Amino acid sequence: MRTTAILVPVYTVTAVVREIFTDDHNDPQSLVYRELAQRIIELYNMIYRKRFGSRFERCFVRRFRRFPGGRQRVDDMIEADVGVMFVNTTPTDELPMNSVVAQTLIDAVNTTNNFSVDIGINQIKIEGPVPDPGTTVAPISTASTAVPTTTTLAPTTTTLAPTTTTAAPTTTTAAPTRTTAAPTTTITTTTTTVATITQRVSFRSVQATFTADLLNPSSTAFRNRATMIETQLGTFFRSEFTSFRSFRVVRFRNGSIITDANAEFDTTTTIPSGTQIANVLIIASSNITGFDIEGSSILINGEPPTTTAATPTTTTAAPTTTTTAAPTTTTGAPTTTTAAPTTTTIAPTTTTAAPTTTTAAPTTTTASPTTTAAPTTTTAAPTTTTAAPTTTTASPTTAVATITQGVSFRSVQATFTSDLLNPSSTAFRNRASMIETQLGTFFRREFPSFRSFRVVRFRNGSIITDANAVFDTTTTIPSGTQIANVLIIASSNVTGFDIEGSSILINGETSSGTSGELNMLLCGKCSILGRQNDTAYF
Template sequence: MGVGPQLSIWLLLTVTVGLCFITETRAQSGDGDEEATPTVGVRLGLTEPFTPDLNNPNSAAYMALEMTVVNECTIICANALGNAFDVCLLRRFREVSAVTRESTTAADMAVQLDSSIPVSQLPTADTVANAIVEGAANSSLIDPSSVVITAVSFPTPATTGIPLSFTSVGETFTTDLMDLTTPASMARAILITTTLEPFYNESFPSSFQSMNVTGFRNGSIINDLLMQFSAGNVPNITDIANVLVNASSNITAFNISVSSITVNGTAISVSSGVSHNISLITASFFVLLSWLLSSQH
């Protein structure tokens, strides 16, 4: 029996669309910019028996299964990860040998995330894998119990470091705070960063990356930190200081003297809730001038 013209056209369109789909995804896979793209490698066990032609990316069987598994991975990740998801790519099929039954197929996939979103706000590799496990619960192709993470490649964003310090008035400085490797220093550093980071994440969601304690000094306790912001998207020093000022009334784990805050070498004085920039050089000048004037009397 011959194939009717309408069926022939339908088959031709189906094959053409499939080839275009495969060509596009393979082009994305080899675009040479993967180091800059947040990527989670996952291996998916499939219910599909493995055949030798799945070793050949140009075979009809390979391309048909590629289109099916990429499409299913895309639907699952798009639903679970939303705007953070970019594309699913197939790396290769591999044979999974079994003693008591025929070999099955595993698909090595690359789940690429949106590179325009700060790395700190992207889903973790575990989140991506769990999304696929949950999404494959009703899948006839993917075995949810087989999903494993094979690789994680999140680019390290270019950052700009901004020093910040503040004094915890009334707190006692002890000599073990001079060494950041002592238990007392490590405990205080963890306390400060875990307390303050949520405030900076909320205030600068697109630019704040991290903060690290760089040291403690005597004078009650002077806390020295290094703030990391995305290069080219660094808030001004007053805004950085104001986050600390506004957070201070909500923090009880340690004391923040808002009049002691310095950002990137500039002291931020606070008066009636308003912050003003005073460079350390200018502040020192006024101290010296005050001393000279008082010495004349």
């Protein structure tokens, strides 16, 4: 016998929407409120219909409020209460537990970055009719502009209507109905809510003209420009930092157009410095379309980035590198942060191997006394319902920490031009791409830990190239001398640019081997090329 369905099964999911809260979000009749509500409803409907199919009915917005609470700030975000409604004929034993409804949203946001709404999964709260074992059902607020939610999980009691005749009494006793759930074994890693840190990023686009509609986050102009910037810059951050989570435009300001955005990183691996974030923007500026980034205008958390470099230490044997701030790789359990719950939070749950058996209290149905012509006794056959065992297994995620080495060298056979100061110019982009492609090949072949080589800027005299070489820390990090050696070897094979060996700097310092290894390489190169170029390398 299936458990009777409850009336209007509705869950309330509370999550942070990373958009700026305004007074219009308090007014369900305002255009701003309705536009955001529509985007949220479309997104949630897609997520929950895909997960629960015909059992799911629809979603609706209960209300928006300022997040965080307390003192108001201009960059406060939005907390949204959303009702997730299931078909009211769904038996209670087929309704998902509260934590499953919340986890469905978390999983969807974690696996997709191009939703029309930026949902923060770190503060998700859930109220619903099917609490996890060991929790109680919290009351669901009915302050809703849509469908009120009355959720009751009371035992079912059936009473037969009395029948009256003129003869002897008849006693009808129904046998107890026993519903026994099969053991449910859950093999799972901790349901993880990863702590994040947000870095505020600002830059100016000098080739664009500000218009008043960019002040309105709901306008077509704002949304189109924000999407264009988020999509392109998100690609660069994602390829550079394993800890990157999202890049979201917060607002636009006048002069020409100033973009303020939030770059979010998780804290389970290395968090990039302001300089590293700025370097990504400079690199991206030569490859983006539809907008530009003025390098000198870049601010990270309201301040210009400062350049800091770790100095490698070289030994005469197998080179090792000592840095003053070595990145750390975290392989243990990620830090879990959960906002203080007002009802039932998604607390990580671990179930031991021993299965738990839950037996529902028997439902007893007793008929009222009746009279019939002859005594009659009717006994109903017991009914047993057994649920199939459920096994859930979650997979772990591993992040890799990296270290960045600053590389500089002079190209004496080239002439500096002013357009090389602009990362958006054709001259800058062409020369940077040429250098990155060719030197990246040499580093990749020499070092298993090599991740990327990116030109940061060009300077006058003849042309000085400043670049970043990125290596992961899971294998040996090359020393300054090893990096310089690769550049010396590459200098005799590159085309379109040259490398003056004596000008090579690693993290701002000259790297020379104590055994004269570097000088031998330089001299060897001179002997090979001396007849072609009398200026040599010294």
